[in-house]
Amino acid sequence: MPLDAKALGRALHEDLSLHSTLCRRDAGAFQKAIRCDQEVLVACTQEQRLFAELGLQTEGAVAPIRFVNIRETGGWSRDAAQASPKIAALLAAARLPDPPPVPTVSYQSTGRLLIIGPLDAAEQAAALLCDVLDVTLFTQGPGNAGGAQARRHPVLGGRITGLTGWLGAFDLQWQADNPIDLDLCTRCNACVAACPENAIGLDYQIDLSACRAHRSCVQQCQAAGAIDFQRAASAQQERFDLVLDLRAAGAGPGFVQHALPQGYFRWDGRDSAALFRLRELVGAFEKPRFFVYQQRLCAHSRNASVGCNACVDICSAEAIASDKSHQQIQVNPHLCVGCGACTTVCPTGALAYAYPDATQLGARFRTLLSTYAAAGGRDAVLLLHSQDRGQALVGELGRAARLGLAHGVPAHVIPVALWHTASAGLDLWLSALAYGAAQLVLLSTHEEAPQYLDGLQAQMDVAQDIWRGLGHAGTPVQWLRATSAADLDTALQALGRTARSPAVAARFAVAQEKRSTLALALEQLIEHAPLPAAQRPQAIALPAAGSPLGSIEVNKDRCTLCLSCVGACPAGALQDNPQLPQLRFIEANCVQCGLCASTCPEDAIRLQPRLLLAPGRQQPRVLNEASPWACVRCGKPFGTVQAIEAMLGRLSGHAMFQGAARERIKMCSDCRVIDLHSSPHETKAMDL
Known part of the structure; x- marks a missing residue:
């Protein structure tokens, strides 16, 4: 990599020494550095394991160690000679403190595994897992060749009526409605041979639609007594820690959502990755509680009327449910996968992303962009991608560029790994643009839930209308779709350098409150818009879908000033006047949830999505008054x-x-x- 230690040092305001083979010949320099009490940053993740081991083996090592990848993200690119501003930005952002701890969600698994599917395939999967896990089979037909004669695992049968839960707490409900008791059955196959209709399969379940009541099977099974057509069907339930489902998606009760619960896996009999992950899921586990919910801000429901349902609709894990009786939503933290999509579409900030929170992500954006600009970089593009498949694609592209097979990540494109691409939305996008980004690009790897794409696209449309309405050219936020390194390389080169950064970079800090951040970003963008104030419209019309900004129109002939809308408004946008019969409105507070319109008994209110550019967005104005x-x-x-x-x-x-x-x-x-x-x-x- 053509690194310039002096240029990087100037950008970071430090005197840097360069070690080009630190992981081998210059390992002593690393050991010397970690004996001090200052934090040490290693700008390579290739040998992270080696450095960690050296840190443990070095006597007197006390320095905390951080790692950042500048190789695949910028150093291995045909633009590497111009990538110093980007590398300086990545180094500066890597030195930011870790997010503070948040409450955790706990799981406990003892390794009780339920395998659902044809008996032969279930037994084959069980053979690969039973040395680690306690396996129970639920037969869903015999399969191609039937099951093995030796009964190695408990076998359940019947009709599944429900499957719910998560890692350590899966509840299976079924109706035991088959005449053959699998606990008593010895698999002698006498009943199979005796049945004239071939209604009994090698899963030892009777197809009652084919059975003609000859009862030859009962006579053959007198010694074992496993077959009883008079046995009453009974509802059964049992709890398991893990589930391996061999059925096709949607074939019977189970999980069909895009984001499956932790501990639940589907297996097609070929990809062994699911089996390896199952073997590791025994013990106690924790994950961050990714969200914070404030009911007082929630616009979901008021006065038995439903307003905003955005979080319920977008959740791909089906972890969010409406609780109208308490006028709120309920989020199941065990099902939540931390994608953050609910927090980006929430217009009020009632649902906020907690790990990392908005202030930390905003600080990261500001550090990246300010350092990039201070180092001489121009018109930065932030490439927001997931830390899983998205980060893997960026790494593959960098390695392809090193071999001359690709261009690599351009010098003005700064990759930013998020827990999930959907965890940043309109407030953070506009903040990044105010900080000096020329454009934000969201990397879609075609693994995102369809509702994520729809929800984020609606916010992109809002950002686009605001951007264009203020006189900017180009597209401020857009998708970049790629499933391979080659796709990503082609798409990044197609971006070009047409987008331009705002003339003045903002200095505000992102607030934890979403509406406060949105107000600060809008104020900055409006104040420094390229379109002169005299030429701007009074307001910019915004799309009805996804807009958290706007006004309302009140039909004065219908409105009786009953003020039911004031009580329903969750954001304080609608207010009364204690001295006079007036309905007042603060436009900056309006979240366009629609609760006022659905509550109004006279049907006198209509939503008007827009961004008011004229002064007075934060001042109350009278919508209706009467004597x-x-x-x-x-x-x-x-x-x-x-x-x-x-x-x-x-x-x-x-x-x-x-x-x-x-x-x-x-x-x-x-x-x-x-x-x-x-x-x-x-x-x-x-x-x-």
Whole structure:
């Protein structure tokens, strides 16, 4: 790699020494460095295991060690000679502190494995796993050749009615409705030979639709007593730690979601990777609790009305469910896979990504982009990819470039590994653009759930409309689809260098609160937009799908100022006025959840997705107001003329609201009580 130690040192404000064969000839320099108490950064991940072992073997080593890959990500590329700004940025970001610990989710597995499928295939899989795991089979037909005669494992049979759970807690429900008791069956095959309809297979289950009640099998099985057609079907349930499913996806009750629960595997009989992973899943395990939920911010439901359902719809693990009775959502942390898609589509920030959180990811973006610019880099493109398949593709591309088979990652493209590509959304994208990114590219490896692509594309459309509305050219955020290193190389070269960074880079820090970050990024982008203020529209229209920004329109002829919408608004965008009958609105707070519209009894509210560029986004404005109604007894204002008149009109024919009762509708609450107690007729009725 054509590394320039002096240039990198200037960018990082340090005096750097370069060791080109550190993992072999210069290992002593590494050992010397880790004897100090300062953090040591190793800019290579190829020999991470070797360095870790050297650290353990070096006497007096106290320095914490970090690793970063600059080889495949930039040093091995045809642009490597121009990659110093990018390498400096990667080095600077690698020195950021690790995310602080978060609560964890625990799993406990004793190795009880359930294998579901044809008996012959299930027994073949069991033979590869039974030395480590405690195997139980659930037969789903005999298979091509039937099962082995020797019963090596417990065998269950019947009709599966349910399969739920996760690693260490899978619950299987089935209906034991077959006449043959597999615990009593000796597999002598006498019943199979005796059945004239061939209704009994080598899984020793009877196909009742083919059976003609000859009962020859019962006579043959008198000694074992395993067959009883009079046995009542019974519901059974058992718990397992792991599940290996040999059925085709969707063939019977099971898991069909895109992100399968941990501990559940499908196997086609060829790929052995699932079997190897199963063997490792015995013991206690932990994972981060990837999300934080704040019900007070949630726009899912209010007043028995459903507003935002974005997180429920996008979750590929089916870990999020609606809980309308408590006006909230429920997230199952054991099913959550940490993709973060729910947090990116959440308009309020009620669901937030916790590991790493938004502040840490924002600091990473800002460090990468500011260091890149300080080192002389221009028009940086952030390539956001998953830390699994996406990172593997970037590595494959770098190695292909080293062999001259590919161009490699361009010098202005900075790869950024995320837990999942869906874990960063509109607020962080706009922040990165404000920090100086010319473009963000999301790498799709075709392993993402379809709803992820739809949800992120909706946010991309919003970003695009904002970007263009402010006078920028190009596409601020886009997909880059690749399934191989060659695909990735072609797509990266097609990007070119047409996108340009904003003229002024932001200095704000990403906040943990999503709406605060969104407001800061928008303020920066609007203030430094290339389109002069005089030429900008008053507002930029945004797509209805995916927009967390906008206004509402109120039909004043319909609105009675009942203010039910104020109580339903989860973001404080709709407000009343304690002194006057007014409906007020703060546009910057509106999340376009639609709860106000669904709650309004008069159907007087319509959503208007947009970004208001004119001053006043954060100031309340009056959407509707009316003359107050004055109490006919004391003159104190209460309610509105429109509301009281509407009430009088609706109750005009009601027998209970005639005469004095009708007049009380025109009174304030205090005067109603006084009038009720002062009325002789009603006082006598109350005494009675």
